[in-house]
Amino acid sequence: MLSVALSKGKMFDDSVQLLRRAGLLHRELVAESRQLAVEDGPFRFILARARDVPTYVEYGAAQLGMVGKDVLLESPDSGVAELLDLGFGYCRFVLAGPPQARGWEARSGKLRVATKFPRMTEEFLARRGKSAQIIVLHGSVELAPALGLADLIVDLVSTGRTLRENGLVELESLAEATARLVANPVSFRLRAREVATAVAALRTALGREGDGR
Amino acid sequence: MLSVALSKGKMFDDSVQLLRRAGLLHRELVAESRQLAVEDGPFRFILARARDVPTYVEYGAAQLGMVGKDVLLESPDSGVAELLDLGFGYCRFVLAGPPQARGWEARSGKLRVATKFPRMTEEFLARRGKSAQIIVLHGSVELAPALGLADLIVDLVSTGRTLRENGLVELESLAEATARLVANPVSFRLRAREVATAVAALRTALGREGDGR
Numbered sequence: 456m457l458s459v460a461l462s463k464g465k466m467f468d469d470s471v472q473l474l475r476r477a478g479l480l481h482r483e484l485v486a487e488s489r490q491l492a493v494e495d496g497p498f499r500f501i502l503a504r505a506r507d508v509p510t511y512v513e514y515g516a517a518q519l520g521m522v523g524k525d526v527l528l529e530s531p532d533s534g535v536a537e538l539l540d541l542g543f544g545y546c547r548f549v550l551a552g553p554p555q556a557r558g559w560e561a562r563s564g565k566l567r568v569a570t571k572f573p574r575m576t577e578e579f580l581a582r583r584g585k586s587a588q589i590i591v592l593h594g595s596v597e598l599a600p601a602l603g604l605a606d607l608i609v610d611l612v613s614t615g616r617t618l619r620e621n622g623l624v625e626l627e628s629l630a631e632a633t634a635r636l637v638a639n640p641v642s643f644r645l646r647a648r649e650v651a652t653a654v655a656a657l658r659t660a661l662g663r664e665g666d667g668r
Numbered sequence: 669m670l671s672v673a674l675s676k677g678k679m680f681d682d683s684v685q686l687l688r689r690a691g692l693l694h695r696e697l698v699a700e701s702r703q704l705a706v707e708d709g710p711f712r713f714i715l716a717r718a719r720d721v722p723t724y725v726e727y728g729a730a731q732l733g734m735v736g737k738d739v740l741l742e743s744p745d746s747g748v749a750e751l752l753d754l755g756f757g758y759c760r761f762v763l764a765g766p767p768q769a770r771g772w773e774a775r776s777g778k779l780r781v782a783t784k785f786p787r788m789t790e791e792f793l794a795r796r797g798k799s800a801q802i803i804v805l806h807g808s809v810e811l812a813p814a815l816g817l818a819d820l821i822v823d824l825v826s827t828g829r830t831l832r833e834n835g836l837v838e839l840e841s842l843a844e845a846t847a848r849l850v851a852n853p854v855s856f857r858l859r860a861r862e863v864a865t866a867v868a869a870l871r872t873a874l875g876r877e878g879d880g881r
Binding site: 458491492503506510511514515567590593599602603604 | 716780803811
């Protein structure tokens with residue numbers, strides 16, 4: 456049996472649709488279900504938090520996984536192999552702040568930046584040669600400037616609506632991300648045929664036969 | 669205005685009831701609301717993820733906070749002062765595994781332990797002189813043994829129902845936790861009167877006038 460870890464987050468519906476189109480999934484999968492491991496023919500689907508998908512794949516509890524590039528960028532040492540860009544789940548990492556934060560690079564004094572993504576934030580600030588205090592939050596980062604917790608935020612946006620609703624403007628775009636198919640490098644070799652068959656079916660469903668991605 | 673950060677998690681209802689009993693809260697507070705900062709008289713209540721409460725307090729965006737001791741134990745360097753044990757929100761950190769994991773300490777070979785609490789887990793294993801690979805997960809830790817991801821888990825339990833439903837048994841109890849009132853040490857001095865008045869009201873509502881806690 457081949458185990459596939461799926462992110463229960465915003466890209467769940469697109470992942471399920473792709474698996475159906477590829478003929479790999481026939482049963483019902485519900486993200487809010489209490490049943491978090493579902494067997495279907497030769498596959499077992501594991502419904503996981505987005506950030507846990509690389510962990511399941513890294514430790515071999517899943518041979519394949521579908522997860523956003525944003526998650527992979529924030530935990531680059533997970534040791535999973537990226538096989539395919541799945542196209543859906545587009546989002547961007549942005550630096551944002553209140554309108555008066557424009558020109559932030561010229562400001563003197565220590566900046567505070569709130570984010571769920573300390574690694575991306577640190578890397579970005581280092582590239583710019585700016586030092587700042589990074590404040591790690593786990594939710595509602597967009598509130599941090601209004602609550603006096605931070606001057607700026609680094610967050611993921613898709614439409615930008617959350618920024619606008621909180622009176623924030625985008626200052627910089629750091630990186631773009633889409634969903635990826637990832638594999639455990641060992642099972643990619645040891646169970647090559649099974650993995651290759653599944654990957655080929657997904658590639659066909661994406662309309663990308665033979666394009667080498 | 670005094671800001672109070674509240675955890676939106678399982679202790680939210682008890683926190684709100686205590687604030688009402690203490691006469692500090694008169695407005696409606698709903699954990700699922702999109703409005704995450706609510707002003708009420710001389711107070712502003714910030715509805716935050718449990719793990720973010722110490723952060724709001726540490727950086728002075730809130731002068732007071734209500735949060736589980738479990739969160740404080742996992743991030744002991746947050747630099748907040750613990751003022752009161754609020755009594756509610758009881759839970760325990762436990763080591764658990766499938767029934768055949770009994771006698772785990774005698775097992776040879778490297779153990780894998782899955783948890784959301786790497787610091788507590790590491791400390792516990794060090795006390796026992798055991799080495800293990802700690803696998804950090806962000807959700808559904810109780811599935812890890814059945815999915816072949818880990819031999820054991822360290823997790824928070826209140827009734828133990830989730831363990832039973834997943835065929836796991838408790839092997840060790842690591843620590844107990846209840847909700848705490850925490851304060852920013854600086855505002856505790858600079859805004860001593862406001863903070864002391866609020867703390868006294870909470871202490872009275874807890875029936876603990878003058879017991880020195």
